Amino acid sequence: MPQNNAAAATALYDGSLRNAGPVQNDTGDAVMARWLQSAGLQHLASPLVSTGIDQRLLPNLLVQGYGAQSAEEKQRLFKLMRNLNFNGESGSEVHVPAAPSFVGMGASDGYYSPEFRGDFGAGLLDLHAIDDTEFLSEHVTNEPFEQSPFVAAGPRVFENDFDLLNDPQRGQQTDVDTSGTLRTNERETSTRENNVAKIKVVVRKRPLNKKELSRKEDDIVSVSDNVCLSVHEPKLKVDLTAYVEKHEFCFDAVLDEHVTNNEVYRATVAPIIPTIFQRTKATCFAYGQTGSGKTYTMQPLPLRAVEDMVRLLQQPVYANQRFKLWLSYFEIYGGKLYDLLCERRKLCMREDGRQQVCIVGLEEFEVSDVQIVKEFIERGNAARSTGSTGANEESSRSHAILQLVVKKHAEIKESKRNSSDANDSKSGKLVGKMSFIDLAGSERGADTTDNDRQTRIEGAEINKSLLALKECIRALDNDQIHIPFRGSKLTEVLRDSFVGNSRTVMISCISPNAGSCEHTLNTLRYADRVKSLSKSGNARKDQLPSSVTGNKDSSSAALLTNPVDAEDVYELNQSIKGLDVGRRIGERENFYRNPVTDYEMPSTTFSSNYGFSGTEENGGASVSGTMDRDRLELNGSLPSFSPKTNYIQRAVDPEAKVQKASPPRRKGSRDEKSERLANNVRKDGTSNTSSSTQQHSSGNRSTSATKQYEAVVLDEDVNAILEEEEALIAAHRKEIEETMEIVREEMKLLAEVDQPGSLVDNYVTQLNFVLSRKAASLVSLQARLARFQQRLKEQEILSRKKDHR
Numbered sequence: 001m002p003q004n005n006a007a008a009a010t011a012l013y014d015g016s017l018r019n020a021g022p023v024q025n026d027t028g029d030a031v032m033a034r035w036l037q038s039a040g041l042q043h044l045a046s047p048l049v050s051t052g053i054d055q056r057l058l059p060n061l062l063v064q065g066y067g068a069q070s071a072e073e074k075q076r077l078f079k080l081m082r083n084l085n086f087n088g089e090s091g092s093e094v095h096v097p098a099a100p101s102f103v104g105m106g107a108s109d110g111y112y113s114p115e116f117r118g119d120f121g122a123g124l125l126d127l128h129a130i131d132d133t134e135f136l137s138e139h140v141t142n143e144p145f146e147q148s149p150f151v152a153a154g155p156r157v158f159e160n161d162f163d164l165l166n167d168p169q170r171g172q173q174t175d176v177d178t179s180g181t182l183r184t185n186e187r188e189t190s191t192r193e194n195n196v197a198k199i200k201v202v203v204r205k206r207p208l209n210k211k212e213l214s215r216k217e218d219d220i221v222s223v224s225d226n227v228c229l230s231v232h233e234p235k236l237k238v239d240l241t242a243y244v245e246k247h248e249f250c251f252d253a254v255l256d257e258h259v260t261n262n263e264v265y266r267a268t269v270a271p272i273i274p275t276i277f278q279r280t281k282a283t284c285f286a287y288g289q290t291g292s293g294k295t296y297t298m299q300p301l302p303l304r305a306v307e308d309m310v311r312l313l314q315q316p317v318y319a320n321q322r323f324k325l326w327l328s329y330f331e332i333y334g335g336k337l338y339d340l341l342c343e344r345r346k347l348c349m350r351e352d353g354r355q356q357v358c359i360v361g362l363e364e365f366e367v368s369d370v371q372i373v374k375e376f377i378e379r380g381n382a383a384r385s386t387g388s389t390g391a392n393e394e395s396s397r398s399h400a401i402l403q404l405v406v407k408k409h410a411e412i413k414e415s416k417r418n419s420s421d422a423n424d425s426k427s428g429k430l431v432g433k434m435s436f437i438d439l440a441g442s443e444r445g446a447d448t449t450d451n452d453r454q455t456r457i458e459g460a461e462i463n464k465s466l467l468a469l470k471e472c473i474r475a476l477d478n479d480q481i482h483i484p485f486r487g488s489k490l491t492e493v494l495r496d497s498f499v500g501n502s503r504t505v506m507i508s509c510i511s512p513n514a515g516s517c518e519h520t521l522n523t524l525r526y527a528d529r530v531k532s533l534s535k536s537g538n539a540r541k542d543q544l545p546s547s548v549t550g551n552k553d554s555s556s557a558a559l560l561t562n563p564v565d566a567e568d569v570y571e572l573n574q575s576i577k578g579l580d581v582g583r584r585i586g587e588r589e590n591f592y593r594n595p596v597t598d599y600e601m602p603s604t605t606f607s608s609n610y611g612f613s614g615t616e617e618n619g620g621a622s623v624s625g626t627m628d629r630d631r632l633e634l635n636g637s638l639p640s641f642s643p644k645t646n647y648i649q650r651a652v653d654p655e656a657k658v659q660k661a662s663p664p665r666r667k668g669s670r671d672e673k674s675e676r677l678a679n680n681v682r683k684d685g686t687s688n689t690s691s692s693t694q695q696h697s698s699g700n701r702s703t704s705a706t707k708q709y710e711a712v713v714l715d716e717d718v719n720a721i722l723e724e725e726e727a728l729i730a731a732h733r734k735e736i737e738e739t740m741e742i743v744r745e746e747m748k749l750l751a752e753v754d755q756p757g758s759l760v761d762n763y764v765t766q767l768n769f770v771l772s773r774k775a776a777s778l779v780s781l782q783a784r785l786a787r788f789q790q791r792l793k794e795q796e797i798l799s800r801k802k803d804h805r
């Protein structure tokens with residue numbers, strides 16, 4: 001039967017689209033009947049045959065309601081037509097109904113046959129994809145993934161993105177082969193592979209842990225269905241009456257504390273795996289505060305992925321093409337790369353001529369079974385940089401990246417014939433890549449109990465990379481030509497996952513206890529921004545019932561109303577706050593020195609900047625009406641935001657920073673920044689006079705501006721220190737090389753002077769020259785060292801001053 005399906009598809013396709021005349025012979029009828037049968041629509045075959053209706057009229061049947069009665073039948077018929085590419089061919093004759101809400105996909109995305117679809121649709125900056133990967137056969141037969149019990153429990157959860165993989169109805173469209181394994185028809189498989197959303201945001205809530213239970217902490221996160229959750233924030237009124245503020249969020253999926261790691265895999269990574277064999281570069285990462293379950297969530301995913309990938313590799317279509325799976329595991333710590341599977345060897349990142357990211361020295365290991373992968377992961381984890389935080393004894397201080405790469409290897413015979421291909425055959429040609437990233441705890445940067453310089457620098461790096469990551473994901477999903485991957489080492493490393501045919505899954509991990517409320521909210525807001533600002537996210541949110549939208553958390557709701565403006569101003573704050581690396585500041589209206597908070601604007605700050613009235617005493621729902629009106633008014637005055645946008649572009653866009661490459665301590669640069677900041681604050685003050693909260697906080701504005709300015713300066717310092725540190729180390733290396741060269745020259749001089757009859761004058765002159773060079777080199781290094789020491793002291797004083805305020 002599977003072969004029959006393929007044959008039927010081809011025959012019908014050929015018959016209906018390529019032949020000029022209709023296919024009305026017996027073979028055509030039989031093919032049609034079989035094809036309809038494959039979609040569970042066999043009962044439509046007989047009337048068609050008996051009436052001699054031409055298949056080319058099939059599209060019109062949908063319009064006329066011929067035969068297909070139920071909505072489900074019509075949908076199946078429609079899918080069938082799309083698979084046969086009737087739409088692409090028949091032009092105006094065909095009625096194309098509105099796509100059934102495939103979030104993030106155009107109505108026709110991924111549904112045309114290879115001939116019409118072209119090269120996997122529009123990719124972002126798809127410059128290297130074609131050069132660097134093999135063009136693979138679209139006709140791939142895959143084993144489908146197991147139906148998730150989780151999905152079954154909530155059938156609507158993944159209906160938009162993952163439905164075809166998890167659709168129980170698919171049983172009717174698949175056939176069982178002799179070995180008992182499920183096989184899908186080829187065309188449907190390739191269609192499905194392109195139907196996985198470009199970005200998926202999933203939230204996972206962990207259960208209360210022992211400590212939290214012993215402290216009798218409340219679980220403040222309730223998962224209402226599999227896509228929405230509520231955070232019940234305990235609050236106090238001014239008169240100390242307790243009340244609860246409810247924040248609602250909706251995502252592509254919300255996984256509660258009962259969901260197992262297997263189910264997490266099926267909801268997140270499983271649907272992407274087949275696409276890796278189709279030239280896709282995918283990224284899955286976990287985000288959240290320390291101790292929220294990122295590592296717990298991320299660690300099993302590669303194992304499950306390898307299981308499925310190995311199964312796919314064994315399929316003849318891939319085995320015949322000599323596809324192999326390779327694993328590497330490295331970490332980014334303090335902006336530097338270390339190989340976790342090679343004694344933490346320091347790695348260098350380079351770009352080749354085609355801007356392809358290449359991590360020099362990174363060891364890749366071929367893997368063919370899960371057990372080996374398990375061992376590699378354990379080995380890598382043991383080498384990972386961890387430290388203790390209040391919330392987690394084994395807190396990650398680095399971003400760990402595990403990559404599974406599918407490569408196509410040339411035949412040995414071929415490589416012998418053409419020796420220039422020898423290297424290729426050894427390393428293989430990249431087909432697709434799956435990167436798993438266990439991000440450092442998002443609050444690492446403001447570990448208030450341990451705020452030494454090293455921790456602050458670590459925190460600044462973490463903040464920078466999280467902000468850059470969000471920027472890249474947004475750019476990716478909005479089909480922006482410019483992807484700001486230079487924003488951090490993390491995004492630079494993932495550069496090739498942000499171009500071409502890519503997929504991203506973000507798993508936001510949250511802790512349910514009341515004590516983590518603020519962090520939980522900030523994690524959810526970060527996730528919300530990643531999702532809601534994307535095209536697909538907007539589409540989804542637009543469909544939300546107004547009650548949900550109205551109840552949404554204020555900042556999220558603001559973004560729904562006008563994502564661009566709100567985001568721009570939000571980014572202004574983030575660009576300032578995200579750069580902050582010191583201890584938490586007490587005043588509530590100012591940003592906190594906490595990286596989680598660094599990605600979120602406290603509601604009062606938000607209100608003060610925008611004239612929104614989300615005060616503490618108002619629940620999200622009760623203020624939403626006024627807030628929306630205010631926002632709409634604000635949205636009407638777009639031009640007033642442009643200076644901020646300019647600032648944001650300069651402050652956030654790391655490429656702009658790189659291009660300017662101005663010395664960080666240049667006075668002019670600080671003055672410029674200060675001026676811009678002051679302008680922004682002035683703008684805020686003049687454009688948002690309607691808000692009560694703004695009035696409330698206006699008295700603090702100048703202090704706030706000063707602190708924001710200080711934060712920018714502090715960040716500049718941290719960045720400068722990191723740059724100078726690199727430069728110092730490089731200079732030291734160079735100095736050693738020079739010294740060695742000089743020593744060699746000295747030895748040569750000694751050897752010469754020892755020769756009988758040598759000229760001592762010559763020796764003295766040359767030695768003098770050599771020693772001067774040696775001294776100059778040392779003095780230069782010492783000067784650099786002294787400057788660096790001074791910078792460290794300045795930074796220390798600056799941050800202490802800030803801490804004491």
Ligand SMILES: Nc1ncnc2c1ncn2[C@@H]1O[C@H](COP(=O)(O)OP(=O)(O)OP(=O)(O)O)[C@@H](O)[C@H]1O
Nearest residue numbers: 206207290291292293294295296392395396440441
């Ligand atoms: N869904 C869950 N079910 C059961 N236990 C969990 C779950 N999520 C996390 N845990 C437990 O919570 C603790 C902290 O989890 P984990 O180390 O994964 O946090 P993390 O977010 O990676 O922290 P950090 O950023 O500090 O590394 C671990 O002991 C882990 O076993």
